[in-house]
Amino acid sequence: MHAAQPALSYAPDGGAAVSDEALAALVEQVRAGREYAALAPDFVIGIAAVELAHRGPGKATTKAVRSRLHQMVGAYEAPPADxxxxxxxxxxxxxxxxxxxxxxxxxxxxxxxxxxxxxxxxxxxxxxxxxxxxxxxxxxxxxxxxxxxxxxxxxxxxxxxxxxxxxxxxxxxxxxxxxxxxxxxxxxxxxxxxxxxxxxxxxxxxxxxxxxxxxxxxxxxxxxxxxxxxxxxxxxxxxxxxxxxxxxxxxxxxxxxxxxxxxxxxxxxxxxxxxxxxx
Ligand SMILES: C[S@@+](CC[C@H](N)C(=O)[O-])C[C@H]1O[C@@H](n2cnc3c(N)ncnc32)[C@H](O)[C@@H]1O
Missing domain, CATH: 3.40.50.150 (Vaccinia Virus protein VP39)
Incomplete structure (x- = not known):
């Protein structure tokens, strides 16, 4: 049986307004890495929206999002795919x-x-x-x-x-x-x-x-x-x-x-x- 979290609406406090296109591109870049593809998309979107609002688009932002996700989730390792x-x-x-x-x-x-x-x-x-x-x-x-x-x-x-x-x-x-x-x-x-x-x-x-x-x-x-x-x-x-x-x-x-x-x-x-x- 599954429970699903309703789609989240992210309104990061502080920082610049975030465009849907820039956010989608950032999330795609982040999730292209194997470690990050296994994370729930809405969770990645939430973290990415905050970093994008504070840093703007760019490689440093992708790196910052990945680093934050790694600290929160990736560092604990994943179960094998099988x-x-x-x-x-x-x-x-x-x-x-x-x-x-x-x-x-x-x-x-x-x-x-x-x-x-x-x-x-x-x-x-x-x-x-x-x-x-x-x-x-x-x-x-x-x-x-x-x-x-x-x-x-x-x-x-x-x-x-x-x-x-x-x-x-x-x-x-x-x-x-x-x-x-x-x-x-x-x-x-x-x-x-x-x-x-x-x-x-x-x-x-x-x-x-x-x-x-x-x-x-x-x-x-x-x-x-x-x-x-x-x-x-x-x-x-x-x-x-x-x-x-x-x-x-x-x-x-x-x-x-x-x-x-x-x-x-x-x-x-x-x-x-x-x-x-x-x-
Ligand atoms: C330190 S581990 C603890 C796992 C488990 N509770 C235990 O003690 O064995 C942290 C867990 O939190 C999950 N996690 C990290 N951020 C989360 C979030 N924002 N919402 C839900 N789970 C999260 C990670 O995927 C990971 O499984």
């Missing part, structure tokens, strides 16, 4: 091992792998059985369901802007037999509408801040949910660790300041975790 077909063809016995192998192909789930089962226990502890789990900027986290005893009728909603990730998540959830909904959703434009039960926002707020300063706060203000699990990485992709926990603690405090969220620390191995509940 992943959906392999998942669809896997037997019941093969599926958990194949899912584990594929989780290793995305930096975020690879970092979590040593503690992946404990991760789910910590997330679900002290919560009633969720009716649905909404995994925002999901990466390959949906492929970790073999590590948790989640009834198959719990609705798992998975959103991202990388089309290869979405196809892989869809194929896995279908084969696993989980009730699910998978769709492309650019969180820079806000959360999927409606009330959510348990929301996962794992290692994603820093990516959104790279797309637009203040995007994390805007998302948390607009998100209608009972519980939100927010995590942050404790190492950069390059392996550096200096001061990240303090920095992200402060970033989250600023992001929810004045909002009706009660923030509790969540004890996770290898990432900094918080549980947000409606106050």
């Amino acid at each position: 992943a959906p077909a392999r998942l669809a063809a896997a037997s019941d016995e093969e599926l958990p091992a194949l899912a584990a192998q594929l989780r290793g192909r995305h930096a975020s789930t690879r970092e979590r792998e040593a503690a992946a089962a404990d991760f789910w226990s910590a997330v679900l502890a002290d919560l009633p059985q969720p009716v649905s789990i909404t995994d925002l900027a999901c990466g390959l986290q949906p492929l970790s369901l073999p590590l948790v005893d989640l009834p198959r009728d719990v609705l798992y909603r998975a959103f991202d802007v990388h089309l290869g990730i979405l196809a892989t998540a869809e194929a896995f959830l279908q084969r696993w037999g989980q009730t699910h909904e998978v769709g492309s959703w650019d969180l820079l434009a806000g959360p999927p509408p409606g009330g959510h039960d348990l929301v996962l926002l794992l290692k994603t707020l820093p990516c959104l801040e790279q797309g637009r300063r203040g995007a994390g706060r805007a998302l948390l203000a607009a998100l209608e949910a009972q519980t939100v699990i927010v995590t942050y990485p404790l190492r950069s992709l390059g392996g550096r660790q200096v001061g990240m926990a303090d920095h992200y603690r402060q970033q989250l405090a600023a992001s929810v300041d004045g909002m009706p969220w009660r923030v509790e620390p969540l004890d996770l191995r290898g990432e900094l975790g918080f549980r947000l509940r409606r106050a």
Whole structure:
């Protein structure tokens, strides 16, 4: 089942007016690169519109858009193109091992792998059985369901802007037999509408801040949910660790300041975790 984000209308604040032709040409140039062709077109258009308004057309703008997209998405690597077909063809016995192998192909789930089962226990502890789990900027986290005893009728909603990730998540959830909904959703434009039960926002707020300063706060203000699990990485992709926990603690405090969220620390191995509940 698919959820689709309505077409977005981009009105970048500041900068010059952007012509449709210049924007279309820029998006085509950006998406000509293999890494960028796998990104949801509306997401690329949004980032391109902002850079075009501030820099005007030219090679430097194409480079700036690609660099921003790489920081937000590309740096985490993509699942192999044949992943959906392999998942669809896997037997019941093969599926958990194949899912584990594929989780290793995305930096975020690879970092979590040593503690992946404990991760789910910590997330679900002290919560009633969720009716649905909404995994925002999901990466390959949906492929970790073999590590948790989640009834198959719990609705798992998975959103991202990388089309290869979405196809892989869809194929896995279908084969696993989980009730699910998978769709492309650019969180820079806000959360999927409606009330959510348990929301996962794992290692994603820093990516959104790279797309637009203040995007994390805007998302948390607009998100209608009972519980939100927010995590942050404790190492950069390059392996550096200096001061990240303090920095992200402060970033989250600023992001929810004045909002009706009660923030509790969540004890996770290898990432900094918080549980947000409606106050
Ligand atoms: C650091 S990874 C985290 C993946 C997953 N949540 C996890 O912890 O394993 C960031 C994810 O955010 C996605 N992403 C980046 N910008 C996004 C946006 N504006 N809207 C939705 N997803 C986005 C990327 O494609 C990538 O899968």
